[in-house]
Structures are given as C-alpha cells and as structure tokens.
Amino acid sequence: MTDWKYVFANLLLAGSILSSANADAQTAPSLGPMVIQEQGSFAVGGTVATAPGTFNPRRPLDPAGQTFHGDHLYAFYQRPANARRLPIVMWHGAGQSSKTWETTADGREGFQNIFLRRNFTTYLVDQPRRGDAGRSTVEGTIRPTPDEQFWFGQFRVGVWPNYFEGVQFDRGPDTLNQYFRAMTPNTGPFDMDVVSNGVAALFGRIGPGILFTHSQAGGPGWLAAIRSPNVRAVVAFEPGSNFIFPQGEVPAPIPTSFDTIEGMPVPMSDFMALTRIPIVVFYGDNIPAQPTDIPTQDAWRGRLEMARLWRDVVNRHGGDVTLVHLPEAGIRGNTHFPFSDLNNIEIADLVTRFLAEKKLD
C-alpha cells in the first residue's frame, strides 16, 4: 500500500505540470490533422550469415556462397512539425508488433497518434524475429495453437468468458476480433540478447530518446538501456519477468500458480546504468494481492511483487524508479495494455506529466 503514495507524490508534487503549457494538449480530444515533417522506415542491427562455397548464378537456389541478413529490428518513424527534442521509441510485448501502439481494438487512437499530437517524434518497432523484421537466423516453427482465452486472462481483460467489472475495455464483439488479430508470432526463438541488441542499435542510430516498453519488452528494455547511453528514460507498461538485479542482490524467486518469477543477475557496473535515468513503471488493475489458483491472475501478483523489489533495489543504489500501480492511484479498470485501454488519454497524461517532471519534453 505504499506504492501509490510514493509514486503519486512523485508525479503530482511537481505541481506546476498541470498548469503547464501542455495542459490543453493533454486533455483535448485532438482529432484534427497531424502535420508530419518526415516519415519512413528502416532496418537496424542484426547479423549476416554466409554459407560456405561459391555462389553459382546457374544454380541460384543452392545456398553455397549466399548470405542471410537476419535478427535486425524494423522501425517506422514519424517526425511531426515542431518536434520535441527527444523522440519516443515504442516497443511492443509478447505476441505483438508495432500495431500495439496504433489504432486500438475498438478503433480509437493509440499512443502512436496521441504522442505525435503531443509533438513527439515516434519510432514504432517490430523487434527482431517479429512482424516485418521476420528474418531470423535461427529456425522457428509456428503452430496455430488455440490460446486466445488464455490471452484474454493473461492480458487481464477478465477471466474467460467474464470481463472484469469496470474493465477499461470495450465489450463489442468486433473489438475482441481486432484484439486477437493484433497478435503476431515470433518467427524464431525469443532471445533477450538479440532483441535488446536490436533496440540498442536503434538508439545508436537515432541518438538520445525515450524508451516505452510493454510487457515482455520490459526485461530486454533494461538491457537496452544498459547497452545504449542514448536511452534517456524508460516508461515501462506492465513489465513481465526478467527484472535485472546486481549480482548478489537477486531476491528469492516468487512462485505463482502460473510460473516462478526470477530476477536476472548482471554485473554491478551494468546494473548501475539503470540508476542514471528516470524510469516509470505502470501496472493496471485486477492484480490480486493474495495468491490465487487462477494462473493468469496470479502471474501478475508475482510480477508486481518483483517489480516493487526491483524498484527498491534500483532506488537504493541511487536510481529514480517510480512504480505506479494505477488502481492505488485511483485509476481503475486498466488491463495489461493501459496505452490502448478506454482511458488511454488519461494514461498518456500521466506519462506526459512524468516526462515534463523529468525535463524530457
């Protein structure tokens, strides 16, 4: 019960933010035109494999002497007119792609448009081995396993077939249709190093910026921030497992009825990078305080508990981590996707205030 006091004080005692020049932008419906100064896409990072032998143009399907570029990241960027100094890199979670930040499942604007309208340059990522960055250097098999009632729970829309009471999620049938179809699989094994190297390479190309992560991207997001000094802040939405601790300070694993959450040790010199940038972590609603035998619920009890331990360790080493458990801050009904929930403008306002407070806007 101490989280929200710490956090909310941290966010709101900056005080002047609500009366800042951005107040209108934060609350206006903002559905007019957007002036885009530049937009485009590119690949970055990755490796090249070469098959032994010599390429023979008369046998072009023989791999001999041929190359394979893979494990890169794909980014689509838009720079609005009068762009702010720091761009925002938006990194999807498990089973998702750049789509996660675009139009919401019920057809509203997602964080791509919302932050463009707030004059941030945005980079939407397909991480290595996902979406349009599908060339994986490691073989993968994709099986169409029916799993959506699991995701309905794991993403905390409810416990199938029931929606959580007051959940910030539209109940129209096409919304669920769009929601499930926003998923897209890994084209090769998920690899923390490969995906974090991809994002570090992106920051190497674009320069200083702000990193938004969702869920599975949380863990490799800490690694990317360690590997690139251009990551100047992290806004993490519901990071899952893979919290990073200094060697020797990893807390005891937290068992849940879904899995066991374990911290990941790194050398202290690496860890200290996380103490040098402002970080805010958001968790939504319907995370139980006590153990439960519903695995998709209990998973998040464990993750939130580990996130609190992690916050405390980073801050004990001089860091600046704010953990916002939204319902404790009076914001109820959020799912695992606060940035696309029905109240995503309100969530964007919290993020905007954080960025203003940390002088990142």
Added chain:
Amino acid sequence: MTDWKYVFANLLLAGSILSSANADAQTAPSLGPMVIQEQGSFAVGGTVATAPGTFNPRRPLDPAGQTFHGDHLYAFYQRPANARRLPIVMWHGAGQSSKTWETTADGREGFQNIFLRRNFTTYLVDQPRRGDAGRSTVEGTIRPTPDEQFWFGQFRVGVWPNYFEGVQFDRGPDTLNQYFRAMTPNTGPFDMDVVSNGVAALFGRIGPGILFTHSQAGGPGWLAAIRSPNVRAVVAFEPGSNFIFPQGEVPAPIPTSFDTIEGMPVPMSDFMALTRIPIVVFYGDNIPAQPTDIPTQDAWRGRLEMARLWRDVVNRHGGDVTLVHLPEAGIRGNTHFPFSDLNNIEIADLVTRFLAEKKLD
C-alpha cells in the same frame, strides 16, 4: 516490339495530362510536410478456429475450448488532407511486407509518401501469414536459408556479384543491407485464396479503390479484383506467375531455365470481371528476349511473355489492359521494384498519368 507502341500511345496520347493541375506535384521534389487527416491500422478478413472442449481458466495453456483468429490481413492507412476520391491499396510481393512501399533501401521516399503527397489515401498491407498479420491457421516452419544472391538476381539488380550496367539501384553497401533486411518470411504456407480473400475483404471494408500489386501479389491481385467489385483499377508491378485466363483459353506453358510459367484457368464469368476495369502492368529492364541459362534472368523472359499473352486475351474479351515494358518506352535500368528504384518519381508519374487518363484521380 509492339508493346511499347501500344502502351506509350495509350499513356501519352491522353495528352492533356502533362499540362494538368497535377504537373507540379508530379515533378517537384516534394519533401515538405504532409498533412495527415487520419491514420491508423486494423485487421480484416480471416477465419476463427476453435478447439473442442471447454476452456478451464485453471488450466489456461490447455487449448480445450480456446479460439484462434488467423489468416487476416493487416493494413496501415493514412488519409491526407484534401484526399482524392479513391484510395490506393498497396500490396507487397514475395518475401516482402508493407515495408516495400515505405522508405527505399537507399533512404528515399517510397510510393507510400509519394502518393500521399499526391493526395491519395494509402493503405499498406501485410497480407495474411506475413509480417504483422502473422497468425496463420496452418503451421509453418521458417528456415534461415542463405538466399540473397538469388534474390539479387531474381529482383534483377544484376547477376551476383555484378550489378547490371545502368541499373536504377544505388551501389552503396548499406543499400544492399537495407534491401536484404526488408525481406520477411511467410509464417504459414502461401495460399492464393487466403491472400486474395484478405484483400477482397479489405476492399469490402474500405469501398471503391485502386489496387497496386507487386510480383507475387499479381496473381492473387487478379483474384481479388474478381472477388471485389470495389477494385476499380489495378496497377501491377512485375506480376510473376498465376496469370488468370478463361477456361479453355489458357496458353501453352512457357518453360524457362528457372521454372515453367502456367496460366491459371477460371470460369469465364469470373474472368470477365477483369475486362471491366482499367489495368496497367509495368515490367522493368534487363529481361532477356531470348532464352538464357541464368535462371533468374530467364524467369522474367517467361513471365513477360505470359503477361503479353494475358494482356491480349483480356483485351480480346473487351478489357483495357496496358502493358508497359519500361525499356521499350525509353525508361532504362529498372529492377523488379520500379516503385523504389532510383527513378521511382518518374515511375510514379507514369502511374499518375494512367490514373488521370482513366479518370481515377
């Protein structure tokens, strides 16, 4: 040698086009801001599979009673201010994604931006089982087979390691790096019906529009035009195999040193849909006139020959197909990707003139 006369006359004798109000837009470097009235993304089409049994929230990883939404198409759209009446749907080829129409490998603007600047609403597609539309209802295995020297040839940049003389392709090393990394694999088997149904569903949702296809999308593009009366024109860049003929009028297969090109029969009532819309087909340079033992060259000799037969059959049944073999029209050096080649503005101008001539703008 009759192609270009037919075509070029067809394109240029409209005459007034060059002096139209669009002339400036066609030739200006056009790198100022773009005013985007609306942008976003959605899934459309596809199917739902359901596993037998009853979902048990205490065993959420058991497929019993769970669903799987797959085989949909993903589209990212942008509507500029003062948008023209008909939007353009841009459909990538084999091993590609929506990226194909975005920034070129050497960093210039692709057809996404070029046609937005010409006031067309654009829809960029990831076809079912590709890119951000990766949930396939059929299992697939993705192997990292080195194959890029093959693609260098098949995409007619040259015959590895040599570029074609005068090829409209930048020779900087990072260009090839970006070019190869723009590829992304199928996440399930390529299926003509599945992908053409996806595009037909897209036109069902958005209403009348113009379809741009590239390469492998050519064949299913004809099917999509048959299946949706909202396809009001097709601009096909280097369609590969799968030209569609009336039953009983399929020409003899054309053998090449790469493969054998065969027409695909459909009932006459289906075929006739292709005679009711204007169609323009573009092929680039370095397509040999005579058989060769370089398979990546000979493949295109056969495809171009089949395209000419197809044009003649459609037009004999009252259709309006224009085939532009660019070098015969004096435009040299184009690869398999005319829309992203160094002269892609000139190619866009040809397309713009075609759309104007057909009163589609």
